Amino acid sequence: MSSSTSNRPTPGRRQFLQLAAAGGTAVVLSAGQGTAWAAPATGRTRSYVLVVDGCRPDEITPVLTPRLAALRAAGTNFPAARSLPVMETIPNHVMMMTGVRPDRSGVPANAIFDRAEGVVRDLDRATDLRFPTLLERLGERGLTTGSVLSKKYLYGIFGTRASYRWEPRPLLPVTGHAPDVATMDALLAMVGGPDPDFVFTNLGDIDRVGHSDLTGTTLRVAREAALAGTDVQVGGFIDHLKSTGKWDSSVVMVLADHSMDWSLPSNVISIDLILQSRPELRSNVKIAQNGGADLLYWTGAEAGRAAGLAAVAQLVSAHEGVLSVNRPAELRLGAEAGDLVAYCRAGWRFSDPYLVSNPIPGNHGHPATEPIPFFISGGSPLVVKGSVSSEAARTADVAPTIGGIYGLKPPAGGYDGAARTSAFTR
């Protein structure tokens, strides 16, 4: 399962390229120093990872999402696939591109308490990610890579690691993401222009509508509209590959970073509220809220840590909406995740530090949001057609799987994920 690397001329300075998009607007791509704009040679394998952010596996159906369903049926499907803790967007995109768990990458959640800065913040800085990704590792082998990520924080953490990048725009004011139409315009421009060997794409509409669906029932039509819309965009991408003669050399991997769970307004857990009965504990704990998961950080005296955390765990566990309270090491989350990780039950959400901090009913981060779609398709003869595998695929499998196509060796210390070789003919 390897394909030859390309060898093409490279300019000597950082560049920007403005390309015409399908809708008549312009798409601006940036490229790293020494990266060529010209399309590479033929006879190679192209690979694309499309993340349908927040999509549940049972939402891909022939009726609702016919193009995705057809793509899945034509390739190798992994119905037992799951997201990994914490089931949030940033850590799972990082796991896809690194192939390692958060205790090695330094990215366990969307939001953490930064002990050095003394604030709760998003892990949206390129320096937050301390493990090499597929994007630059393939580049080091002479291949070209692209990132087309609809969310600003994803653009932030992956920074300039890809050979070609698109900065998401326009960003919608409430959701903070670029709509799939714009994201797909960028992807098509990138594939039609510099045509990287590998492109990593996040389509954010399904997730963002999920977050705004108030009940998961009456507004489910909005969710379904987003699913249908994203399906059209993916279908347009496949059509583009076919019409430009690229399909026969393409591997298309589709997965989600996490799924989605809806809670009623009454099913809210506030650890801030729980700990208010014990002010000596509350004053020594910082909370980083991640939808269905709360990360808790002990900030008090070291002498009181063990007893304090035990008391916090006991109080939090007693709440009817709390599923479990875990040590970060049990979940392979690393020091950045703090001292305790609380998961909510299905149909609940955390709202911290205040009861009004998380008003959105659609959430993820907790185990109820682990199942994800995960399939490998495409026109390349490498792809096994019409197969279903029981293998327990995970988001961390993306890097070893894509890397395997190009003969990329595992990083130092090896991958935590596994190459899903059963999806390939060789």
Added chain:
Amino acid sequence: MPGSVLLWTRVTPTPDALPGSGAGPDISVGWEVAADAGFKKIVARGTAATGAARDHTVKVVAGRLAPASSYWYRFTLGAAVSAVGRTRTAPAAGAPVDHLKFGVVSCANWQAGYFSSYRHLAARGDLDAVLHLGDYLYEYEPGGYQARDVVVRPHDPAVEMTRLEHYRRRHAQYKTDPDLQALHAAAPFIVTWDDHESANDAWKGGAENHTEGAEGAWRERFAAAHQAYAEWMPVRYEPGGQLYRRLDFGSLASLSMLDLRSYRDQQAANGADPAVGSPARTITGAAQMNWLLGNLKSTGPQWKLVGNPVMIAPVRVPSTLSTAELSGVQKLMGGTSISGVPYNVDQWDGYEADQHRVISHLRDNAVKDTVFLTGDIHSGWACDIPADPATYPFTGDSVAAELVCTSVTSDNLDDILNVPPRTVSVVVENAIKAANPHVKYLDFDSHGYSVLDITPAGVRMDWYVLAERTSAGSGSTLSTSFKVQANTGKVTKAQGGI
């Protein structure tokens, strides 16, 4: 198991060594396992001791076998050579598996007819195993429970079994059935017990038809039933051990076989009894519940199959049935006729705390591809298991599926109501489905067996029904098929293939 199989037989070394007699010498029985039906490639052989202490039954674990392979076996005693049986090892742990096929049966009452279902399954020749979900035999005396009012074949001994001798003789009688012998010889059995292996509606401290004192102490009767079961069934269980266990089939499926009689509290009086919702009552016992929840959440094989002796899907009594129809349902289910409450308190519905624990565990942890395979209820069902029954009619959210095989021979609703098949029962079925929209298929009348296909893409059950259970040569026909596609947790009508 991937590397071993359990072989079973029973010998009569001397004329007096009859089942249940306690007579006869200790002896050694030879056994052979071959990779071919002609025994040209013998891969294992040995001897096993038996005697009156275990009613001259023989159980052998033959090891060092290859996974996912068929083998043939036979026993020898002196010059006598047994009939040849075929068995099959499970796939290796984690190995890719494309397909499994199981026969699924329950509720075979000797007095109610012939075991044609077993004959049809034996003739298929394509089964990896047979799942027997309980009521392999019945405890009643002749006239106590039969085909409507007709005793097709009388039980031996001619009493309700209460003592070890009775249980042993009854097991021995069932093992003489040629159709059952053929099926045992054709494929390995994976079994669990329900209530009639001991007594009706058994629980840890008694049973519906056990009279403490007059029929001895329940503790002793239960122990006798378990001892005879351990002796006479091809199962890795010995008295004092635990019957619930998990078997894995490569990366495709795990199978958690439950024991829902040994640890359960007494049934509630009816569906309106507050005891139904008591968190202190259990159907599994704490240890088995923790074991089950762990199996469901484990990151092992894709499909989490559960061999489940009684139904777990909630079923409520509809309000539209006539008194006679309600009475029939009540008699079949042994439950209540109060509209809107659980209709069968012997099922998981009668132990709501445990039922809720399982369902919420599946939902909270997003456990996918769980299928409960159930017997007991003498009828065929295909059900979603709602994440929340209150919102299910609007959301359709289901955490798992339940597929219920019908009885091999035991009476069902048309028999109880003494009406022709597919007449009154159809009205009842429609009423129950209307009141319980997660019930997608229900056949209250047919007897037969099921065949289960398991692939990474889905699980499919075919229900085969007998033309006439009281006819020794009854034919069978495919009645219907339902499937559970991967990642959906929902049953849908199968139109060919999974």
